[in-house]
Amino acid sequence: xxxxxxxxxxxxxxxxxxxxxxxxxxxxxxxxxxxxxxxxxxxxxxxxxxxxxxxxxxxxxxxxxxxxxxxxxxxxxxxxxxxxxxxxxxxxxxxxxxxxxxxxxxxxxxxxxxxxxxxxxxxxxxxxxxxxxxxxxxxxxxxxxxxxxxxxxxxxxxxxxxxxxxxxxxxxxxxxxxxxxxxxxxxxxxxxxxxxxxxxxxxxxxxxxxxxxxxxxxxxxxxxxxxxxxxxxxxxxxxxxxxxxxxxxxxxxxxxxxxxxxxxxxxxxxxxxxxxxxxxxxxxxxxxxxxxxxxxxxxxxxxxxxxxxxxxxxxxxxxxxxxxxxxxxxx
Numbered sequence: 001x002x003x004x005x006x007x008x009x010x011x012x013x014x015x016x017x018x019x020x021x022x023x024x025x026x027x028x029x030x031x032x033x034x035x036x037x038x039x040x041x042x043x044x045x046x047x048x049x050x051x052x053x054x055x056x057x058x059x060x061x062x063x064x065x066x067x068x069x070x071x072x073x074x075x076x077x078x079x080x081x082x083x084x085x086x087x088x089x090x091x092x093x094x095x096x097x098x099x100x101x102x103x104x105x106x107x108x109x110x111x112x113x114x115x116x117x118x119x120x121x122x123x124x125x126x127x128x129x130x131x132x133x134x135x136x137x138x139x140x141x142x143x144x145x146x147x148x149x150x151x152x153x154x155x156x157x158x159x160x161x162x163x164x165x166x167x168x169x170x171x172x173x174x175x176x177x178x179x180x181x182x183x184x185x186x187x188x189x190x191x192x193x194x195x196x197x198x199x200x201x202x203x204x205x206x207x208x209x210x211x212x213x214x215x216x217x218x219x220x221x222x223x224x225x226x227x228x229x230x231x232x233x234x235x236x237x238x239x240x241x242x243x244x245x246x247x248x249x250x251x252x253x254x255x256x257x258x259x260x261x262x263x264x265x266x267x268x269x270x271x272x273x274x275x276x277x278x279x280x281x282x283x284x285x286x287x288x289x290x291x292x293x294x295x296x297x298x299x300x301x302x303x304x305x306x307x308x309x310x311x312x313x314x315x316x317x318x319x320x321x322x323x324x325x326x327x328x329x330x331x
Contacts, residue, residue, distance in 0.1 A: 007032065008031055008032070008051075008052040008053065008127075009031065009032040009034060009049075009051045009053075010027060010031050010034070010051055010052065010053045010120065011033075011035070011036060011042065011045060011053070011055070012027075012033060012034070012035050012036075012054075013035075013037075013039070013054065013055065013056045013057055013065070013068070014037070014055075014060070015037050015038060015057065015061060016057075019057065019109075020037070022111065023055065023111075026111070026113045026116050026117065027116070027117070030117070031120070034051060038060060038061075038062060039064065039065070039067060039068040040062070040063055042054075042056070042068055043068065043071060043072075046072065046081070047078075050077070051081065052081070052124060052127060053082050053120060053123060053124055053127070054072075054081055054082070054083045054084070055084050055107070055120075056068060056069060056084065056085055056086065056103075057086055058085055058086075058087035058098070059087065065087070066097060066098065066101060069083050069085075069098070069101045069102060069103055070101050072102075079102070082104045082123045082126070082127060083102065084103065084104060084105045084107055084120070084123065085098045085103050085107070086106075086107045086108075086111065087107075087108065087109060088108065088109040104126075105119055107119055137184050137233065140184060140185070140188055140233055140234065140237065156328065157276055157277070158186075159327045160323055160324055160327045161186060161269070161272040161273050161275075162183045162184075162186035162272075163323045164271075164272035164275060164313075164320055164323060165182050165265075165268050165269050166179045166180065166183035167319050167320060167323070168268050168271065168272060168309065168312060168313050169182050169265075169268055171312045171315065172264070172268070172309070181232065182265055182268065182269075184233055185234075185240055185265075186240060186269055188226060188237035188240060189222070189237070189240040189241055189244045189269055190218065190222065190241075190244075191225055191226070191237075192217070192218035192219055192220065192221035192222025192225065192241055193218045193221075193222075194221070194225075195218065195221040196214065196215060196218050196221075200214055216245070216253045217254075219241060219243075219253065219254045220242065222238075222241030222242070223242035226238035226241055236265060239263050239265060239266060240265060240269050242255070243257065243263055243265075243266030243269075243270075244266055244269050244273060245270070246262045246270070247270075247303065247304045247305075248267070248303060248305055249303045249304070259306075262306075267305070267306040267309055270304070270305060271305055271306075271309055271313050274297070274304070275293060275297065275313070276324075279293050279324070290321070294314055294317070297310050297314070298310060
């Protein structure tokens with residue numbers, strides 16, 4: 001058994017001591033166990049030290065398992081803890097109620113030790129997979145933020161433009177899963193700026209032709225940093241790093257891609273990134289008004305930007321401005 005799974009702590013909730021004893025015999029050799037003989041005691045234990053998994057009896061006096069589960073799932077700090085009901089109830093409507101409250105599984109009494117072990121292991125493995133996924137996403141976002149320390153952009157810019165990207169993706173009809181993947185990957189689009197000298201990156205005035213040529217290398221640098229990963233998240237981040245300065249009319253860089261040669265994700269991020277840059281204050285410029293920015297983007301539709309995406313983006317301006325308000329600059 002995976003060591004991280006074997007170190008997991010399971011809370012077993014049942015008002016019958018004999019049932020707690022049986023569960024101890026089945027699980028004690030593989031997991032750290034805690035026990036509660038009532039719903040209120042279980043909630044107290046969970047608040048003080050949240051477990052990795054809960055095995056929860058349904059039929060208990062004072063507060064039944066359904067009530068306990070409902071409280072857990074409406075609390076953001078405990079909603080993520082998987083709950084498996086252990087019950088003698090076999091009616092379909094009972095199972096339906098449990099699943100509707102957020103339970104992940106049912107185990108019927110009298111229990112089968114083999115089934116209990118298998119279900120517990122399966123759901124702890126799913127928890128571990130989700131934790132690894134979240135750690136992966138968190139690491140990608142933090143790497144994206146690392147580029148901020150080399151630039152005048154801020155963490156709020158990263159948060160805003162990534163969320164704008166998701167709004168536009170959903171408006172286009174992209175499914176929720178891929179739109180969320182785009183939101184997670186978008187913070188990495190400028191990671192290549194790590195490789196650009198401060199004298200160029202932080203220059204307040206206009207860049208010379210040589211300096212601008214050097215600046216443009218950040219797209220290729222970012223692509224090299226993110227290349228050849230088996231992760232779908234990093235694969236998409238690689239695309240965004242290399243394509244976010246490409247233009248619809250083919251005058252962008254680094255590869256002069258034109259029209260639909262640019263990925264849809266690259267076209268989306270280009271709009272989100274430019275909109276936020278123009279409407280934000282920087283040491284070298286004052287923010288443009290929303291009206292000025294929209295007018296500019298409409299003028300650049302078919303030149304810099306995919307014209308259809310510009311139209312969709314403007315149609316989502318209320319959602320975009322709500323995000324902008326929620327992520328005001330704090331520095």
